[in-house]
Amino acid sequence: MSEAQTIDQRANVRDWASDDAQRRVRRRYGADRRLQLYGIIAIVLAIGLLGILLASLVVTGLPAFLQTKVNLEIYVDPTKVKPDDLAKGNFRGLVRDALSSFVPAEATDKQKTEVAKILTSDAPYIVRDYVVGHPDTIGKTITLPIALSDPFDQLNKGVIPKEVDALSWSQVRYFERLRNRGVVVEESGRTSLKLDIYIDPAKVEAGPPPTGDFAALARDSLQAYLPDVHDTALFAMLADDAPDAIANRVAADPAIIGKTVQIVFPVSPPFQELAEGKTPKVPNPRFTPVQLAAFDAMAAKGLVHTPFNWELFFNADSRFPERAGLAGAITGTFLMLLVSFALSFPIGIAAAVYLEEFAPKNRFTDLIEVNINNLAAVPSVVFGLLGLAVFIGFFGLPRSVPLVGGMVMSLITLPTIIIATRAALKAVPPSIREAALGVGASKHQVMMHHVLPLAMPGILTGTIIGMAHALGETAPLLLIGMNAFIPSIESMGILEPATTLPTQIYSWADSPERGFVSRTSAAILVLLGFLVIMNMLAVVLRHRFERKW
Amino acid sequence: MEAKVEARPVIRVQAPMPERDEGVLPEEEHEIKMTARDVNVYYGEKQALFGVNLDILDRSVTALIGPSGCGKSTFLRCLDRMNDVIEGCRVTGKITLDGESIYAPQVDPVQLRARVGMVFQKPNPFPKSIFENVAYGPRIHGMIKTKADAEEIVVNSLTKAGLFEEVKDRLNESGTGLSGGQQQRLCIARAISVDPEVILMDEPCSALDPIATARIEALMEELKENYCIVIVTHSMQQAARVSQRTAFFHLGKLVEVDDTAKIFTNPTDIRTQDYVTGRFG
Numbered sequence: 156m157s158e159a160q161t162i163d164q165r166a167n168v169r170d171w172a173s174d175d176a177q178r179r180v181r182r183r184y185g186a187d188r189r190l191q192l193y194g195i196i197a198i199v200l201a202i203g204l205l206g207i208l209l210a211s212l213v214v215t216g217l218p219a220f221l222q223t224k225v226n227l228e229i230y231v232d233p234t235k236v237k238p239d240d241l242a243k244g245n246f247r248g249l250v251r252d253a254l255s256s257f258v259p260a261e262a263t264d265k266q267k268t269e270v271a272k273i274l275t276s277d278a279p280y281i282v283r284d285y286v287v288g289h290p291d292t293i294g295k296t297i298t299l300p301i302a303l304s305d306p307f308d309q310l311n312k313g314v315i316p317k318e319v320d321a322l323s324w325s326q327v328r329y330f331e332r333l334r335n336r337g338v339v340v341e342e343s344g345r346t347s348l349k350l351d352i353y354i355d356p357a358k359v360e361a362g363p364p365p366t367g368d369f370a371a372l373a374r375d376s377l378q379a380y381l382p383d384v385h386d387t388a389l390f391a392m393l394a395d396d397a398p399d400a401i402a403n404r405v406a407a408d409p410a411i412i413g414k415t416v417q418i419v420f421p422v423s424p425p426f427q428e429l430a431e432g433k434t435p436k437v438p439n440p441r442f443t444p445v446q447l448a449a450f451d452a453m454a455a456k457g458l459v460h461t462p463f464n465w466e467l468f469f470n471a472d473s474r475f476p477e478r479a480g481l482a483g484a485i486t487g488t489f490l491m492l493l494v495s496f497a498l499s500f501p502i503g504i505a506a507a508v509y510l511e512e513f514a515p516k517n518r519f520t521d522l523i524e525v526n527i528n529n530l531a532a533v534p535s536v537v538f539g540l541l542g543l544a545v546f547i548g549f550f551g552l553p554r555s556v557p558l559v560g561g562m563v564m565s566l567i568t569l570p571t572i573i574i575a576t577r578a579a580l581k582a583v584p585p586s587i588r589e590a591a592l593g594v595g596a597s598k599h600q601v602m603m604h605h606v607l608p609l610a611m612p613g614i615l616t617g618t619i620i621g622m623a624h625a626l627g628e629t630a631p632l633l634l635i636g637m638n639a640f641i642p643s644i645e646s647m648g649i650l651e652p653a654t655t656l657p658t659q660i661y662s663w664a665d666s667p668e669r670g671f672v673s674r675t676s677a678a679i680l681v682l683l684g685f686l687v688i689m690n691m692l693a694v695v696l697r698h699r700f701e702r703k704w
Numbered sequence: 705m706e707a708k709v710e711a712r713p714v715i716r717v718q719a720p721m722p723e724r725d726e727g728v729l730p731e732e733e734h735e736i737k738m739t740a741r742d743v744n745v746y747y748g749e750k751q752a753l754f755g756v757n758l759d760i761l762d763r764s765v766t767a768l769i770g771p772s773g774c775g776k777s778t779f780l781r782c783l784d785r786m787n788d789v790i791e792g793c794r795v796t797g798k799i800t801l802d803g804e805s806i807y808a809p810q811v812d813p814v815q816l817r818a819r820v821g822m823v824f825q826k827p828n829p830f831p832k833s834i835f836e837n838v839a840y841g842p843r844i845h846g847m848i849k850t851k852a853d854a855e856e857i858v859v860n861s862l863t864k865a866g867l868f869e870e871v872k873d874r875l876n877e878s879g880t881g882l883s884g885g886q887q888q889r890l891c892i893a894r895a896i897s898v899d900p901e902v903i904l905m906d907e908p909c910s911a912l913d914p915i916a917t918a919r920i921e922a923l924m925e926e927l928k929e930n931y932c933i934v935i936v937t938h939s940m941q942q943a944a945r946v947s948q949r950t951a952f953f954h955l956g957k958l959v960e961v962d963d964t965a966k967i968f969t970n971p972t973d974i975r976t977q978d979y980v981t982g983r984f985g
Contacts, residue, residue, distance in 0.1 A: 516791060586828035590891070592786060594841035594898055595818030604840070605830060 212683075216676030222464035222477060223311040224300040225274070225453050229253040231286055233294045241287050246279035250301075257449035266445040273450055275302045275477045300462070302477040305670035306441055307450060311459060314669060317447070321425040321435040326388050329381060330426055333392075338380065339430065345421045346430040348392070352376040354405065356413045365405040369398035373420060394421040467677060471644045472659065476670025479663070481678055483641035487557055487653030488626060488685075491637070494561020494649055495568060495625050500618055502565070503572030504607075507614075510573070511580045512602060531570035538566045539631025547635060555636040555652035563631045568621035575617020579610035612700035619693040623686050629657040638662050656682045734761035734948075737902060737932040738783060743797035745778050745787065752778045755797070756958045758951055760902075765924055765933045767947035767964065769940060771984065774953040776936045780904050783934065784820035785813040801902070818845050821895035825907040827887030829879030829894070834871050837879040837890055838862060841898040857897055865893035866923050885916025892923065896931070903927065905935040909942065921946050940980055944968050952976045 170176065229249055236244030251271060258270050275281075278301050285299055286292060302308070309315040322330075333339055333348060340349045352372060359367035374390050381389065397420040404411060404418055425435035438447060453459050470480025506527075514520045542563035546552045552559050583606045591601040607614075632638065638658035647653055654662070656678065663675040738760040745753035753775045760766050760783075768776040778787070785806060787793045799806050806816055818841070829837050838858045839848065848854045858875070862868035867889040871882070879890050888908060895903055905924075909917040924933060924946050937943050943950050944964060951961035952973070960973045971977045978984055 584828075586824060586826055587830065588789075589786070589822075589824055590828040590830060590894075591840075592789060592817060593784070593822035593824070594844075594894055595814050595816075596841075596844055597814045598789075600844055604844075609831065 212676045212679055215673055216680050217673070218312045218314060219467060219670075219673035219677035220464050221312070221461040222466060223303045223308040223459060223461050225303060226298050226458045226460070227253050227274070227301050228296055228298050229282060230296045231293050236286060236293055238290055238293050241283070241290065244283065244286070246283045246286070249282055250274065250278045254449070257452045258445070259448075262445060266443070269443050269446050270449045272304055273307050273446055273453075275304050275475055277302075277473070277475060277478050300460075302466070303459075305476045305668050307446075308477050309669045310439075310442070310450070311454075311461065314673070315439065315441065317439055317442075318436040319439050321437040322391075322429060323388060325386060326391065326426075327429065329384060329386075329389050330392065330429060333380060334430075336380070339422075340419065342419045342421070345394075346427050347419045347421045348377070349417060349419050350376045350380065351415055352401065352418050353415045354401070354412050359405060359412055361405065361409040361412055363406060363409075365402055365409070367405075369401040372401055373397050376418075377420075392422055392426050394423045397421060467674070468681075471641050472654065472662075473642060476666070476668045476674055479671070479674060481656065481659065481681055482644050483647065484654050484656045484659035484678070485681075486644050486647050487560075487637070487641065488655040490557035490647065490649050490653060491560040491564060491655055492622055492625060494558055495564035496618070496622060498562060499565035499568045499572055499621065503569050503618070503621075504576055504614060506569075507573045507576035507580065508602060508607070511577045512598070512606075527570050527573050530566075531574065534630075535567050535628050536630040536634065538563050539634030541566065542631060542635050553650060553652075555639045556650050557637070557653050558649045559635050560632055560637045560653070560655065561649070563635060564625035564628065567628060567631070568618075568625050571621035571624060572614070572618050575620070576610065576614045579613025579617065580606060582613060583609045612696050616693045616697050619689050619696070623689040623693075626685060626689065627657055627682065629661055632658050633661065656685070734764050736760070737762035737802065738934075739798075739800045740779070740782070741798040741800075743779070743782060743795065743799060745775070745782060746794040746796075747790070748792040752956055753782075754956045758958055758961055760932060760934055761949060762932045763928060763930065764948040765928045765935060765946050767943035767950045768934065768936045768953060769938075769943050769950060769979070770953035770959075771979065772938075775956040776951075776953045777906055779953070779958075780906055780934060780936050783902070783904055784817050784822055786817070786822065788813055818898045819900055820902040820904060821898065821900035823888070823891050823895050823903065823905040823908045826911050827884055827891055829882070829887050829890050831878060831880050833876045834862075834879045834882070834890060835875040838893050838897045841894060845898055847898065861893040861897040862890075864896055864927070865889045866919065866926075867893055883916070885912050885919060888912060888916065888920060889923065892920070892927075896927070900931070902932045902934065905933065907936050907938060910938060917942070940968070952979060954979070 227250075230252060232249060232252065235248045236246065251267065254267075254270050254274070258267055262270075271278075281301055282299060285297070289297075303311065306315060310317060330339075338349050340347055342349075350373075353376070355372065358372060359365060359369075370393075373393055377389065377393065378384070400418050400420050404416065422430070425437070428435040438444065442450075450459075466478065466480045468480060468485075469482050470478060471483035473479040510520065510524065510527075514523075542559055546559045546562055547554055587605050587609065588601050591605045596604065632655055637653060637655055638661060639652040639654050640662075641647070641652065641654050660675055660678045660682065663671045663678060736759045740756050740758045740760075743753055743756040744751060756775075756779055758779075768780060770776050781787045782795055782799060783806075787795060795807065801816070801819065805811070806820075830840065832840070835854075835858055838861050839854045842848045842854070842857050848857065859868060862871065867886060870886060871890075879887065882890060888911075892903075892908075909920050912920065921942065924935070927933060928948075935943075935947065947964045949961065950964040950967040952959045952967065952971075952975075954975050960967065960971060960976045962972070967976060968980050971980065
């Protein structure tokens with residue numbers, strides 16, 4: 156009896172202060188903290204990566220939101236532009252004339268054409284559109300802001316440098332190798348190469364004066380010092396007067412023909428600079444001196460400015476990056492999402508309501524349910540192929556049109572909408588259904604008057620998320636050809652070829668012009684902006700209409 | 705380790721004494737409103753009710769009592785065919801309302817539910833305005849032609865449910881903003897708005913505090929003058945207070961049905977006696 160009591164007491168009064176118990180407590184706290192730490196690390200990592208992505212997009216994309224323009228004074232010459240036939244006016248001539256003040260008087264036609272290339276190739280059309288809109292300006296001087304062509308836009312933004320390194324990295328290395336072999340010397344104030352050279356009798360006539368391909372001899376001897384280099388850039392090392400060194404030696408002593416002698420060749424000016432420890436620069440070969448002079452003249456007059464690039468939003472696509480915009484892509488995306496919404500919203504709700512409320516629970520409906528969930532996991536490119544084969548191939552719908560794009564997108568968004576709708580319907584408490592049934596509402600009245608309105612915020616949230624998903628889809632659109640080149644938004648419709656934001660990004664990313672690099676990033680930012688807006692709308696809807704039961 | 709045993713503070717409580725309503729009600733004549741004959745209910749393979757025979761009297765309160773899971777709610781839901789919407793539920797036997805079978809093929813369950821209203825355990829007003837809560841039923845049954853009709857019905861129903869005075873200034877506010885007791889009375893107003901003949905109440909007070917419960921019970925007392933009321937309750941005191949007849953269910957069978965006074969004072973069946981005296985359940 157007393158023993159049992161002791162055991163009882165021991166069981167009841169556990170020693171929470173023992174070392175063992177303390178250790179257990181410490182271990183438990185440690186485990187809690189570790190778990191939190193893992194979560195924090197994961198979140199920091201995710202946010203960090205997202206930040207890097209956004210930062211790189213913003214840094215690359217920001218220049219595209221500005222566009223370099225020049226305020227060009229244009230005299231609308233009545234002899235070139237006739238008021239009665241504006242469309243046939245010589246607007247190119249007007250632009251040329253306007254640029255003439257920046258071109259030296261003695262410039263050739265070729266140089267004038269080069270200067271005209273400072274402006275976008277669309278410049279005559281910009282002038283034409285303005286004059287057509289303002290016919291009273293004929294005979295007057297107008298000032299129009301005209302976009303610069305891409306290279307000059309990039310030059311003004313500092314993306315492309317005005318000067319580039321004169322020597323390539325390999326040229327610098329060849330020079331270093333020669334210097335290490337001790338053949339680089341200072342000779343009468345010029346850096347020179349002291350090279351052994353075989354004066355080949357087959358190539359040189361003694362003269363006088365001596366003739367022959369001395370340049371080839373010089374090249375051969377230089378090549379002999381670096382036999383592993385097969386690069387003509389090597390010969391840029393020799394100054395233009397280097398071959399003369401051979402000619403002078405042969406003239407002085409014709410007996411050296413057929414012998415090997417040591418000759419000192421001066422190096423070309425960039426290598427001279429390199430030897431002096433500088434980094435030799437040359438003007439960027441993209442631009443001609445006349446172009447650079449004209450551009451500098453414009454800048455000096457204060458005509459060059461970089462306003463906000465509204466064209467990025469209001470222009471359609473163009474081959475010229477300075478004129479390319481997203482209006483076509485945004486319109487195409489909008490039309491496609493419209494079709495997709497019009498199809499998938501009613502179909503999705505109808506399917507979900509039937510499956511959730513009316514369908515008998517049997518093997519067949521189970522199969523449908525499983526397959527709807529499976530559809531949500533099918534890669535979107537497969538839907539694109541389906542659209543290509545069925546909508547375009549079988550039904551003969553036109554290619555590249557928002558109608559087909561929207562139909563494919565509804566296939567992609569339908570599972571999302573059906574699943575979200577069913578979840579929203581399930582979340583409506585059964586007491587509401589019972590209440591409605593109890594006052595004698597029929598099944599469809601219960602559905603339409605009570606359950607569906609209450610589930611609507613959830614349904615809309617799911618739909619918007621599905622639409623946001625469709626907004627970013629690219630692969631299926633490429634398959635059905637919705638990456639058309641759309642230079643004007645005027646003729647766009649659901650049965651006209653179109654492009655969308657993601658496919659526009661895809662084609663811009665493929666373009667070689669420098670201007671498209673920043674425009675691609677800018678387009679991605681715009682796309683992300685739309686996605687954020689849509690997702691925020693979903694969040695707002697959820698919060699605003701969320702009900703407490 | 706030395707066990708420290710200290711004197712702990714204690715509170716003494718008195719064991720509750722069951723209250724009994726010993727009053728004998730004067731005998732009245734009631735028409736038979738609904739009858740159940742040999743009713744069996746199956747949920748899939750499982751049988752929930754076994755051959756229930758019961759007459760429900762008009763203008764009186766019939767209480768269904770019994771331990772949890774005994775089938776009293778199931779039986780109640782048979783009376784307005786709410787079981788129809790439950791997957792796999794099957795009802796056999798015959799239930800009549802005014803002598804006509806409610807499970808006959810020509811009977812529309814939706815119309816039936818307008819004649820047999822229901823109030824649920826948990827107050828479940830629609831998340832709409834108080835006005836709309838009451839006006840909804842009459843509207844879908846075509847009882848409202850004009851705005852004045854709607855107002856008349858809403859005011860009448862809320863008055864009958866004893867709620868009008870409390871909510872007359874905020875008819876356009878949400879019904880879910882009311883207190884639990886008010887919500888339940890709103891549900892009763894909603895049920896009587898379509899002018900039913902029978903009102904079924906499935907434990908209407910189990911989610912309410914005693915004051916709200918007392919108000920609902922008083923309301924039942926008034927309503928039974930005009931309606932046939934069937935109430936499922938877990939509280940035997942409540943059954944004794946509000947009902948004229950009591951049916952005791954046990955394990956899916958109707959054990960005994962009789963005048964409430966008799967059930968609680970002198971039941972025939974030993975199981976009833978055990979239950980009402982608190983020996984099981």
